Amino acid sequence: MTPWRVPMTTQWTTPSALGRRLQRARVGHWFAGNQGDPYALILRALRDDPSPYEEEVRARGPVFHSEALDTWVVTDGALARSVLTDARFGALTRAGGRYRAELLPPAGAELGPDPAGDERGGVPAGADPAVSARDEAAVEALAERVSHTLLGGLGTDFDLVTDFARRLSAQVLAEFLGMPAADRDRFEELLTGCARSLDSRLCPQTLDITRTGLEAAAGLRELLGRHLDDGGERSARAALALAVGAAEPAGVLICNAFEMLGDSHGPWDALCRNPEKAGAVVEETWWRRPPVRLESRIAQEDVELAGAVVPADGHVAILVAAAQRDPAIAPARAQDGPTGGPERGDGTGVPLGLLGDAHSTSAARTAGAISRAALRVLAREAPGLRPSGAVVRLRRAPVTLGHARFPVTRTGSGALTGPATA
Template structure:
């Protein structure tokens, strides 16, 4: 990490200038810049503005090619001509945005999060079963220690991923509390890669990521798919999306009593609920890729080292790839051979993160349906600001007193 990111005054000015650049572009009518401003609970209008400008929109001020077309998005995400780093092994806009999460420290071309792009996933399909069982077990423990009213974010959705990952990675009991604290400090990492955070959040995140690496290095090997570096990246790329997906699923179920009842009666429907929530309210809304060579994308030339942003939520609304919405109110997604949702797809590391997020959320929803069958919003959920990637919740007050199905937040 260079001096420019360790000196608070310099770091603060850099963050402010970058954020001002987003605001300036937004005032000029750039919808992608308005998305990166991240000051709205619902960015759908901006995403649809991008779609209206063609399959590939070039945000000139931010020098980014933006995609909302579903088939084109999947093509880019799985195309080896696009990667997470520049050809020199650097980050997108590294001179403007500070390193975030697992990116603290040297990066190597062809490697993402300590796992080679062409490697087998570190988290296998068999591991999913383990993660899901851990998530269900630890969810029951967490819920058992909560009262009738609690914040779903702070008390459950933020803590559960850290506890599951600590167990899955085999961390000793003495290190788990600190691991959970450090992972909470990295909570804004995915969003900070595209949107500057406040100075305090940025400094906390940089320090937490560095200490997290040191903690894992003391307990894990130095190479291979389960190395400390790979574990840091897996943890950071799982925690925030998993928390967001849990809250998004509960919020969706709260407005659909039939689906909540179906889940209560048959907790195995958690898989269908997770799948549909990932389509309708994805936990990763923007994916970032760098062209490794000059590429023609739907007739638009993107130069080598050009930055491409895939608006996952918008691409998944494309009727050409998305399944039909649930019509029977039972929690069963629409049918059709539409493939897996976008976001966290592509290389081995992303596959590991996606598998872990899905399994973790399935276990969490099963436990919630069984241990808190009367769960309902107990106030208006509040979304984070400066969170264009996850659009996560800052607070989500819920209650599990009384009986019956969740009610609409406005009626709580």
Template sequence: MTTQWTTPSALGRRLQRTYVGHWFAGSQGDPYALILRAQRDDPSPYEEKVRARGPVFHSEVLDTWVIADGALARSVLTDVRFGALTRAGGRYRAELLPPAGPEIGPARAREHGGVPADAQPAVSAQDEVAVEALAEQVSRTLLGALGADFDLVADFARRLPAQVLAEFLGLPAAGHGRFEELLADCARSLDSRLCPQTLDITRTGLGAAAELRELLARHLGDGGPRSAQAALALAVDVAAPSGALICNAFEALGSSPGQWDALCQNPEKADAVMAETWWRQPPVRVESRIAQEDLELAGVPIPADGHVAILIAAAQRDPAVTPAPTENGTGARESGDGVGVPLGLLGDAHSTSAARTVRALSRGALRVLAQEAPGLRPSGTAVRLRRAPVTLGHARFPVARTGSGALTDPGAA
């Protein structure tokens, strides 16, 4: 943690100043600022207001160029002229944005999470198969220890990624419990990079990230794709999106009669369900990039070191690039040229590793839920987090096992 922000009073003032800026811009009608406020379950009306203002909307108060256009979003995410950090290797407007924690690691202009842009992914296609098998194993263990009523977030979706990652990274069994605790304390890390959290959440997250890096450094080397820094970035960027995707998929299955039953009858459809959920309710809704040179996007000039925000959920609703769902609830996906690959966690080696891990974790979890708990249903109102513009994760999701495989409406539970 930077020395400047170690005192609670200084950190609190910084968080408050950033959040006040968001509220001021939002009160002036800035839709991007309203997205960053993150005070509603469904930010899509604000995302559509961004789209209505053209392919590139300039949020003047927040000095950010915002994109909701599907084709342009994909272009930016795969364009080497954009990076995670400024040309000097720092965060954009670091003095104004919320502290990001040590998971960002050493400053580099074209590196992300401690992994060089030209590196090979730390999680290969073969590793993805192994992660999925681990996810199934851990899911069965977690479900076996739960009673008839539990919280899908706290008791399952939040614990699963930590336990799988601890095993996958080769941490000794004695350190698994602490790893899980620390990763849970980092749960708001992705959201905190764009939206300031409360002082308590911020201090807890910064301290947990520092201790988590120390824990990983004791067991992993300093270099290569499996270094402690790369492992920390992978863990932080996988945990919250995985939990969000699992809960989003389970919630979506309940919105159409018979879909949960169909999955329970054929659990191998979990992969297709997760792919569709990633398109319709992505686990990462906002991506952030920095221009590494002066350039133009759709005729709009972007200066070097200019900040570009890509609204993933909005971009994937763009009918020009997103296939419509078929009768069985999934859309045709063409991935040979990359067009059919969902956005978010897309681009460099680190993003590829994170995407593969999130996919493997979530589909393994959903498959086991369908196999082992076909009577699972919501037993109360699912509540989403506030100040979570990136993940839009759930704060709680009460569920219960019943004798029927049919998923019922939470309001009727």
């Protein structure tokens, strides 16, 4: 047993009870997928590229009702933007619980909305630490310094996910949240244990991964609470949600950007010649390969969406990656390359992951700042960086479509090899 493990919550007192819950959720997805439900096939998360399933959802109209999973699924770009900014949708049911919680994988405390928070059911907008635009610039400067230090300690060959991207996010967040130096290694270990949190809320993980995530989240919350007690439980909860909500998306964004550029040498070499273009690359990656591909909302009243009536407490899933491929919300980007398309002044050029409540915006700002700094440092200090082996994507990761391994070398050359699975 690892030294940070804590007792499981009273809701899941035995591994057998937890295992049955996970198995029931998995069987539900499997059964619906076997009946041809494309949303269920997305939640199965067995493919490196789920876009064929996303396009099948789109072919069924702007709003597809997955009857087996009782979820209204949105792929239309304008409609997705509307749902994500509409106060009639929140994170919890009107009674303050999760939607059909008995049929979903168990959720840890790390991303659970605060029932005592605002009326939309999210972490309260006034809870610290919120990441302002000024904080975003500070996080980016901090991430640049940490990226330089991390890269300097790595050899010729390393793993972009485990040796660089995840460690970078954890170390930046530890410093931003004011963790004492003596507790930063433990903070990094616990945050790594929460890496599957975003995916686990909609897709049941294995029993071992689930137990590790629940225990790591509890340990992380206790650690943050001890150091943020002056701000009360609300500040510790907000810090926990920020750390978990930003860390893995930042790592995914870094790897997605390098993978997109590394498909051929030209775009990566162009960035190396001008590392200050890292911001444009991150923005374009957020459009083409977003680090959060699936958002979930609960209707707080009866709402009509493109002719479909979603009842109060109805569950709406927004397929972010599919919605961002809709040329109606960003038509210029459909033809643009990975150096970024033209800016738009009407607000429709903002990636969907940057919309939503105050906390979601803070997590997105933090992930973006970390990613921009990382790419800038990699391009400036490791221009010869190349993939050196099979890129392994995670299974059961429908939200992040994250990486398990991404081997790179500073002296090798060549394009990406075919993906493997984990």
